[in-house]
Amino acid sequence: MSETNLVEAVNKALAWELDHDKDVVLLGEDIGLNGGVFRATDGLQSKFGEQRVIDTPLAETLIVGMAVGLASQGIRAVVEIQFMGFIYSTIDNMISHATRMRNRTRGRLTCPMVLRAPYGGGIHAPEHHSESTEAIFAHMPGIRVVIPSSPLRAYGLLLASIRDPDPVVFLEPKRIYRLQKESIEEAGVALPLDVCFTLREGDDITLVSWGAMVHETLQAAEKLAEQNISAEVIDVATIKPLDMKTILASVEKTGRCVIVHEAARTCGVGSEIAAQLAEFGLTFLLAPVQRVSGYDTIMPLYRLENYYMPSVEQILSAANAALEYA
């Protein structure tokens, strides 16, 4: 047991799998001696060698292409893309190959790989370093998209993602890399994929979120509690495929829902959740589903980034609108 923050939890999960499965390799830029720009792979190269913790040339298409090839040989490649802003040149390989290798060969070849990337804003990073474009991956068939929001979930979900027999995009909310510490038992126990985590139970309203925004959402729930409003908080965690069962059951109970995410609103994952709530929950919805999200703008440079990102206040005002709706 040790007190661990989110990025350390990532490191521990990687170390565990490298240690227990000789077919796991890591690859990415600056992940070796440098330990990754956020130190997620700190110390792993010296422990597991340059052959398994691979510093690659500066070429993202190559990295994910290699992962597809490695995976076809049964090697579980865990890729680090330095920032989500540099993930776009990997989309071709993800959508044209990784997601469909099993399908197109009718199971002859598979693609057990993980595409890790820090994502999101809020750390005063330079241009292109604050992207939240998870919806692009969530639209791809044949994939899982997993986003942890705490050290414990980072540890357990990353283990599950590496062990998953299909490709997983694992997005790490870098704003909360060092926000919070939790005790992690380093026993290699995975958490389940494909299910939401209900972080707080409540009866009056359901707040649905993922990634760093879970923290603002929890704070909003706390404030609502002060007003004697009991909010249920759901961390979606696996945003593809969606565990709508849990979300629908909650909204059936509360009748009201606010979805909170940092990504741009239009065609974000929030739209899918809202659409399904409207389709399957119309009878029990007591108020329109609200989305509190980033805007449909380019993520501004850092002086304005706080205006871009959803605030506790915005969540509260959406929640109040939903609660007051008659």
Added chain:
Amino acid sequence: MSETNLVEAVNKALAWELDHDKDVVLLGEDIGLNGGVFRATDGLQSKFGEQRVIDTPLAETLIVGMAVGLASQGIRAVVEIQFMGFIYSTIDNMISHATRMRNRTRGRLTCPMVLRAPYGGGIHAPEHHSESTEAIFAHMPGIRVVIPSSPLRAYGLLLASIRDPDPVVFLEPKRIYRLQKESIEEAGVALPLDVCFTLREGDDITLVSWGAMVHETLQAAEKLAEQNISAEVIDVATIKPLDMKTILASVEKTGRCVIVHEAARTCGVGSEIAAQLAEFGLTFLLAPVQRVSGYDTIMPLYRLENYYMPSVEQILSAANAALEYA
């Protein structure tokens, strides 16, 4: 005036702009002598020269990167990507540069370019040749995504897209390239972007669609009319930004809505429309919004593609479910 099918309409719009704006160039693979694999650029190179109708090396990243550079010099580059399945390596340039050139330079440089690609299934094409991934582009800020569904709209909307001062992704439903002929007056008159086209008025239910699926949707409306049900049919046409005003006004009138698209369901553009209907139309929705769409699977090879694509029957059964909902 001449009877023109959709792909010929594209050709005529390109020819008009090349003729009337010396700053327009076309670039892509096999668009010269070969006239493009669908003949959309037939005859244009011999008329306007190799300098302006440019056969490029086989490199999609280059092509769209060049378009960004050309556009920064005020040259309106109209790019043809041979099939949407080969568009993915252009995403990096679209999201990291084209969409944000104006924003990041505060208007100093802009990106008036068009990214054309044939898209969708239904022509028994080989693997990777039947993709419908418009939602990826619809999620990008700073962009327009335009999809014509008839020769007339192809002509007018493509002219508008080329003249638009910002980047436009122009997706051509290849299944209907030669389905229908319309009389086109070759006068260079553009149609408006950013608005839906109401193709058929009705009071009982709203059917919303775009691209090739508009035709199945119209057929479904015809069948409903035989049952004395009057369906309003909306062709969204510009799927980003969305003209929700028109859609909301229609659903306010009818109370019921079915959205029809060929792309995978999860995080498709249908989810955004449904989410907004649920948010702004909850009071007048008489039934859950239904989505009839492609599945969240890899587009199957052609033997099964008809099972993948929404059918008139599926639209009818969704419409009937919405109509019967009490």
Added chain:
Amino acid sequence: MGVYDNLNIPYSQYLDHHGQLHETCSDYTSDAKNLINFYKIMLRTRVFDQKAINLQRTGKLGTYASSLGQEAIGVALGAAMHANDVLAPTYRDYAVQLSRGIKMSDLLLYWGGDERGMDYEFSREDLPICVPIATHTCHAVGIAYAMKLRKQPRVMVCIIGDGATSKGDFYEALNAAGVWQLPVIFIINNNQWAISLPRDKQSATKTLAQKAVAAEIYAEQVDGNDVIACYERMHEFIERARTGGGPCLLEAISYRLSDHTTADDAQRYRSPADVEAQWQFDPISRLKTYLLENQFIDAEALDALQKQAEQEVEEQVKIYLNTATQPPEAMFDYLYETLPEALQSQRDEVMRKGKKHE
């Protein structure tokens, strides 16, 4: 005239287009049995190819990419590779695929719109046909990395076209192969055309082989219509890589005698006379001349081979035509190892749709 004319990339030709041998063969290619085998597979490939085009023309097959005139490259490669080496092919590499035991019926199934055509019975680690140009070059590097990591004496072979050499993927792959000295061979089937784009508009380089200079990878050119030279160079490259010698690149110069695919009409962009003139370099006739002139085979035996090929193709076509379509829910059955619950209802939906259409 290029900037790097003094580069002197080696070029090999053993058997010229008159069927005359100019170099000393290795034991392997001195053995008539092996040459006859080359001939046999080239022939099978060509008969298959013609049949596939006919099937397409009569509506029994989807769009098909012909390998006409480029059979030597694949047959030589098939002979030079070991069974447990791995191949990453394009859509025009039937010759090597057939050599590696991929069934004609599977190739037909693929072009006939059925994913089961990629579930090969043999060479099960080979990648399926790659359509997005050059993307498989990076997969090949990953596979070669796996081989090196596991210290296996295996070699990865990746084939691409001349057009593919313009794509960034190719270069990223080459560079990485050079950095890690991986056991991977890149073979460029330079058939002079990328659909309608002629070789000289694809790149200003005098050779395509010299692109390997950008990664410090050894490269050569070979007459791609000369099955003997192809075999000799490929064999050497592959065995060198197998024993730790690192990556190599081979540009095999050939010509696309057919349209790009059955959906293409090459007369729009090149003259039939130019194509006609290229027939004199046909890889099959030159080997035939050589075999006959050296009495390695006689006309009768050649006839028998032709019949045998036709018969095999007919049988395979029958298997293809008799393969029932998958049920619609098959589109979900290999999407994930276990279908997520969220997708179960979609699978049910398409099953119902299937029932209605029955």
Added chain:
Amino acid sequence: MGVYDNLNIPYSQYLDHHGQLHETCSDYTSDAKNLINFYKIMLRTRVFDQKAINLQRTGKLGTYASSLGQEAIGVALGAAMHANDVLAPTYRDYAVQLSRGIKMSDLLLYWGGDERGMDYEFSREDLPICVPIATHTCHAVGIAYAMKLRKQPRVMVCIIGDGATSKGDFYEALNAAGVWQLPVIFIINNNQWAISLPRDKQSATKTLAQKAVAAEIYAEQVDGNDVIACYERMHEFIERARTGGGPCLLEAISYRLSDHTTADDAQRYRSPADVEAQWQFDPISRLKTYLLENQFIDAEALDALQKQAEQEVEEQVKIYLNTATQPPEAMFDYLYETLPEALQSQRDEVMRKGKKHE
């Protein structure tokens, strides 16, 4: 030992690291005035750089990428380019940006999190700083294409790092520039490191210049810490391109004396002693030696230049620090030429948010 050791890519050095001249200068670099101007801009760049790092350390600037030790490349380039040529820079090219009239206050605004730092007052056709590595190489090809199409006597210059040479974009751009013989110069600032990856792990090639062989583009190497050699080679390349001579590639060999950025800690992956040893090659001191030894300048004048640079930087910092933040709705105001109606409500929303925070 590489495979292509006989390539003989030319390498130029005029001024060695002791400040000794070994080649005959052109009229331009024989003129003390021009050399003093080189010195001045290198100095300004370095003073600016140090100040920016201090601002970052004291929380007044975001992450910043230092150009320490690589000033010669940019200053030479700034002198070799015409005002109406176009530059596509990386995030480490302040020396050339300052030469081209980009204001320090704008560079600070950019790193200080404000888009207005990319709205340059001069050189308005230059691309803004490019962060996604190598993507601007293809933009450069597009711009050069525009110049050629319009028959303008202008030249496009694109700078990239050693790491960027591994990206496919770079190669696609090179190849296209070769095909169309465009007026574009690619300059590689080979500072030996791509964050933590040393040059020899980035590519197996003996030189980076030889990557141009893959596109049949002429290439040379130059001592990137020798401002005179840099200027001579760049001037020749640029004027050649201007008069229809086509593209070239120049690898300028330098060294990153700083951390990668202020967010980096280079001690994790390279020893301080190695960095220390590189200081002897510093481009500024060698030019200083040369100027002093040849009595082109005296110590007093040098002092004055130093003071002048410091003063200018102080003034520019003041402008930066006094620039009020944009209103929140600024994030919508240059998204499209005209904001689509669908986004109006979001703009209103962020304005309300702004009001609340006031």
